Amino acid sequence: MATMAQAIRLALHHAEREMGVRDIFGQDVGPPLGGVFGVTQGLETAWNTPLDERGIIGTAMGLAMAGQKPICEIQFVDYIFNSIDLMKLAGNSAWNSAGQFPMQMVLMSPTGSGIHGSIYHSHSFEAWAARLNGWKVVMPSDPITAYGLMLAAVEDPNPVLYLIPKALMRVEGKELLPEEPDKKTLKAMIDAPLGDRGEWKPRWPAIPRFITPIGQAHVVRGGEHVSIVSFGRMLWVCLKAAETLQQEGISAEVIDLRSIIPYDWKTISKSILKTGRVMFVNEDTDIVNYGEHLLRRTIDAHFYDLKARPRVLGGEPVPGIGLAETLEDASVPQSGTVVQAARDMMEENT
Amino acid sequence: MDRALRLQFHDLMVKTRALELRMIAMVRSGDGYFWIGGPGEEAVNVALGLQVRKGEGIDYDYLLLHYRNTGMLMAMGIPLIDPIRLMRSTATDPFTRGRSFSGHYAYKPFNILPVTSPIGTQFGVAPGLALAQKRAGSKGVTIVIGGDAGAAEPDFASGLIWATRPGRELPILFLITDNSLGISTRKDQVWAMEHISDRAKPFGIPTRVIDGNDPEASHAALGEALETVRRTGRPYMIDAKVSRLYGHSSSSGTNLEPGEDPIARYEKKLVDEGIATPGELKAVHERYHAEALAALEQVRLEPFPAPHTLYDHTFVPSPVDLVYGERYFNPNRGD
Numbered sequence: 250m251a252t253m254a255q256a257i258r259l260a261l262h263h264a265e266r267e268m269g270v271r272d273i274f275g276q277d278v279g280p281p282l283g284g285v286f287g288v289t290q291g292l293e294t295a296w297n298t299p300l301d302e303r304g305i306i307g308t309a310m311g312l313a314m315a316g317q318k319p320i321c322e323i324q325f326v327d328y329i330f331n332s333i334d335l336m337k338l339a340g341n342s343a344w345n346s347a348g349q350f351p352m353q354m355v356l357m358s359p360t361g362s363g364i365h366g367s368i369y370h371s372h373s374f375e376a377w378a379a380r381l382n383g384w385k386v387v388m389p390s391d392p393i394t395a396y397g398l399m400l401a402a403v404e405d406p407n408p409v410l411y412l413i414p415k416a417l418m419r420v421e422g423k424e425l426l427p428e429e430p431d432k433k434t435l436k437a438m439i440d441a442p443l444g445d446r447g448e449w450k451p452r453w454p455a456i457p458r459f460i461t462p463i464g465q466a467h468v469v470r471g472g473e474h475v476s477i478v479s480f481g482r483m484l485w486v487c488l489k490a491a492e493t494l495q496q497e498g499i500s501a502e503v504i505d506l507r508s509i510i511p512y513d514w515k516t517i518s519k520s521i522l523k524t525g526r527v528m529f530v531n532e533d534t535d536i537v538n539y540g541e542h543l544l545r546r547t548i549d550a551h552f553y554d555l556k557a558r559p560r561v562l563g564g565e566p567v568p569g570i571g572l573a574e575t576l577e578d579a580s581v582p583q584s585g586t587v588v589q590a591a592r593d594m595m596e597e598n599t
Numbered sequence: 600m601d602r603a604l605r606l607q608f609h610d611l612m613v614k615t616r617a618l619e620l621r622m623i624a625m626v627r628s629g630d631g632y633f634w635i636g637g638p639g640e641e642a643v644n645v646a647l648g649l650q651v652r653k654g655e656g657i658d659y660d661y662l663l664l665h666y667r668n669t670g671m672l673m674a675m676g677i678p679l680i681d682p683i684r685l686m687r688s689t690a691t692d693p694f695t696r697g698r699s700f701s702g703h704y705a706y707k708p709f710n711i712l713p714v715t716s717p718i719g720t721q722f723g724v725a726p727g728l729a730l731a732q733k734r735a736g737s738k739g740v741t742i743v744i745g746g747d748a749g750a751a752e753p754d755f756a757s758g759l760i761w762a763t764r765p766g767r768e769l770p771i772l773f774l775i776t777d778n779s780l781g782i783s784t785r786k787d788q789v790w791a792m793e794h795i796s797d798r799a800k801p802f803g804i805p806t807r808v809i810d811g812n813d814p815e816a817s818h819a820a821l822g823e824a825l826e827t828v829r830r831t832g833r834p835y836m837i838d839a840k841v842s843r844l845y846g847h848s849s850s851s852g853t854n855l856e857p858g859e860d861p862i863a864r865y866e867k868k869l870v871d872e873g874i875a876t877p878g879e880l881k882a883v884h885e886r887y888h889a890e891a892l893a894a895l896e897q898v899r900l901e902p903f904p905a906p907h908t909l910y911d912h913t914f915v916p917s918p919v920d921l922v923y924g925e926r927y928f929n930p931n932r933g934d
Contacts, residue, residue: 271734299764303723304757311727311741314712315657319727335723338715346705346713347696348912383913385920406915464922511922514930546930 250421251429254288256392257357257413258439259426260399261320263456265294268403272312274298275305275322281446285324286359286418290441291451302328306335306356313354314342318403325366326358326374326412333377339408340383352383353406355399360388361532362570362581363416363482370415371570371577373533375509378410379542385463386509388412390484392422394507397461405463412509414481427457466513468520472502475591476520478543479530480506483582487530490587499591509539517543518550525556526594532581535563557597560590600815605874607649608814610883612641612862615670617887618679619845621895622686622701626849630895631686634849635702637667639842640776642861643809646817647774648674650825651742653709657735661728662711663721663743665776666702675709679887680894687895690904696911697904710739718745719752722773726761729769733832740770740828748781750795762834763802770828773799773836774821776811778843782851796838804834811839812861 251259264270271294275284279297283290298305305321312319323329329336336356343351362371378386385407389395395413402409421432429435438452469484470491479487484505491501502520506512521527527547529540540561547559562582564570570580619638625631637644648671652660664671669682681693685704688697694704695713705713712728715721721743729741743758762769775795779786792798796806805827809820817839824835842858869875913927914920 272730299757299760301757301760303754304726304761307720307723307754307757308727308730308761311724311729312731313727314724315661315728315731317727317731334717335720338713338720342713343915344912345695345699346707346912347694347698348915349705349707350713351915353915385914385923401919404919405917407917460919463917463920464924508922511920511930513922549931 250423250432251392251426251435252419252421253389253392253395253413254286254418255435255439256396256422256426257288257399258290258292259456260396261289261292262453263400263458264320264403265292267458268318270294270318270320270403272296272317273320276300276324278322283441284322286415287441289322291439302332303335306332306339309354309356310335310339310352313352314350318353320355320357320403323356323358325370326360327369327372329358329374336381336384340381343407344383351406352408355402355409355411357411357413359415359418360412361414361416361482362577363414365572365574365577366415366570367572368569373531373564375412375531376533376537376539379510379539383408384510385409386412387463387507388414388481388509389507390414390417390481390505391424393424393426394461394467394505396426397459398463398507400458401460401463404460412481416482427459428455430454461507464508464511464513466507466516467505468502468516469505470501470503472500472524474500474524475526475528475594476502476504476517476524477528477530477587477591478504478506478517480509481531483530483532486582486584487587490584490591493584493588494591497592499595501591512543514546521547521551522554525554528560528562528587528590528594530562530582530587532564534566535561536566538563557594560594562586562590602874605815605869608645608818609865609869609875609880611645611670611674612814612865613883614679614887615641615644615673616862617884617891618669618673618682621891622683623845623849623853625683625686625895626853630899631701632688633700634686634853635666635700635847636669637702639778639844639858639861640667640811641670642814642865643776643811643817643839643841644668644670645674646814647671647742647821649818650822651675652739655708655710657732657739658737659710659739661732661739661741662709663725663741664704664711664714665718665744665746666700666714666716667776668744669702672704677706679890680898683891683894683898684901687898688903689898689901691898691901696908717752719749719754721745721754722752722758723754725758725771726769729762729771733770738829740772740825742772742774744774744776746781747775747777747779747786747790747795748784750775750798751789759799759802759804763804768833770832771834772824772828773834775836775838776841777838778841780843780847782847794838796836799836804836806836806838808838808840811841812859812864814861814865
């Protein structure tokens with residue numbers, strides 16, 4: 250089974266071969282490294298940039314306005330903050346020019362905790378990103394979705410922020426990519442060797458078009474008693490919690506949102522109507538958290554349908570993620586947190 | 600220099616000034632909210648606008664303008680009435696449809712990219728446009744304009760670095776319009792150097808300091824710079840010293856401030872050299888002041904944007920988006 254890093258690499262190669270992408274760039278994105286997580290190894294259009302986030306995003310904006318389809322990378326999303334005003338400009342270009350200058354570009358960046366990355370390699374960005382009107386924001390939780398969402402992001406004629414849960418980069422999927430070779434063969438074909446890569450060239454397998462639409466959630470696990478809506482790495486935390494809850498007789502429905510802006514309200518709403526209980530789980534700091542918007546919409550649309558107070562489980566509102574495992578674990582929701590929240594909801598009577 | 604061209608410089612400079620003064624008056628008469636523009640920069644603006652390879656798409660020059668470049672638009676043939684529409688925020692404003700400030704143009708038929716209020720950001724965008732041009736074998740160049748104050752933004756350094764990566768140099772004309780002021784902060788309170796263009800020298804970028812109040816000298820220098828960039832595919836920087844005659848914007852009162860007036864100076868030259876009489880030059884002023892006033896009177900009859908157009912163009916329709924694929928809406932206002 251492909252890892253998420255491999256799946257994204259395959260999608261990027263499809264994009265450069267079949268979709269007109271001519272620039273995949275960022276710090277250390279080109280050879281010899283091919284990205285600090287290996288996502289861009291062997292790509293034909295990958296190139297290295299100066300260590301300059303503003304230059305990376307600015308250049309992508311220029312390429313986009315010239316009708317190219319740039320894909321740029323900010324090495325860790327923690328480094329994106331010095332460019333947030335450029336993202337605002339990218340998001341308002343079409344609106345500000347009354348449609349004259351759309352900004353078709355993809356900005357990808359690893360996000361979130363889970364690798365003991367300390368203060369500058371662990372933070373989340375989706376709450377900030379969700380406020381950058383004009384951008385779409387997606388985050389996969391497994392390789393096949395990573396593949397499909399990347400192709401959708403490239404095809405979408407708007408700026409798309411593609412957040413990659415870095416802790417899942419090396420995690421294999423449970424579902425094969427289209428025409429995916431076996432694990433060993435795939436690795437031999439597209440993973441760069443350690444050491445000297447001067448002569449190395451990838452051998453690309455067939456990479457068919459496969460789109461995961463933007464704005465389409467996935468009900469990963471059906472359930473009757475409580476709806477758990479999450480994305481990225483936290484989805485797996487929620488699935489683990491659902492296993493525990495099942496043993497206690499609590500049936501949890503787990504939804505992978507996949508697309509943060511826009512989001513699939515129909516799927517969320519349908520689930521709430523079924524269970525009457527909902528929690529929104531992510532690892533971004535909870536003051537102020539994207540899940541709070543979903544909670545607000547839940548109140549607006551389903552106040553009288555709820556059997557229990559809806560919840561948002563987010564990260565602790567502290568300025569960084571601590572390096573010590575105890576601190577990192579205490580900073581973001583754990584499966585036990587999710588389990589306890591579900592138990593509490595089941596005991597409530599409204 | 601050709602007499603007709605010299606008279607054209609004057610004509611366009613006066614046209615621009617009349618337009619700017621009319622827009623300043625619009626703030627005072629309640630016909631617009633905020634004015635920002637370029638009285639005092641007409642000479643270098645006109646000189647550049649006449650030499651732009653204008654058109655739409657990668658084969659033409661891309662323009663990342665300052666908000667003081669109305670003179671360029673006049674030289675490129677954009678109707679005088681259109682900046683007034685922008686100033687009054689009407690639905691007929693062809694640049695932003697009532698969404699942005701005066702001087703903040705966006706005009707696809709001439710590759711004028713949306714002007715950003717934080718002007719310096721555009722230095723970091725220029726490399727992307729120029730990279731696309733160079734790769735396509737285009738004869739177009741990317742022209743990016745910023746002031747001495749905006750050059751303190753980090754994107755100015757980004758532009759220099761990205762334009763000169765070894766073996767990957769880019770066809771960018773950097774134009775610094777140095778009026779020695781950033782709103783109220785003097786240049787000598789900020790910069791340790793006399794010329795901003797000195798910053799480009801360590802990058803191997805050819806630089807030239809010019810008198811931006813002289814349309815003829817500006818025309819010659821800019822022409823040479825553009826030709827060099829087109830021929831070499833490498834960057835060039837012009838550092839034009841200009842005036843700022845009516846303050847930073849309407850926020851600072853728009854009163855006439857001390858400074859050399861490039862139009863008055865050029866008129867003296869034209870008269871001294873027998874190119875035109877004072878009466879002929881005065882008639883040009885009268886004609887354009889009347890035209891600007893008539894344009895305003897027409898624009899006053901034109902509608903403002905309908906509220907329902909607010910969401911238009913937030914997103915481009917997308918075949919792979921199941922929610923905002925066809926239209927954008929506010930999810931907080933019902934399902």
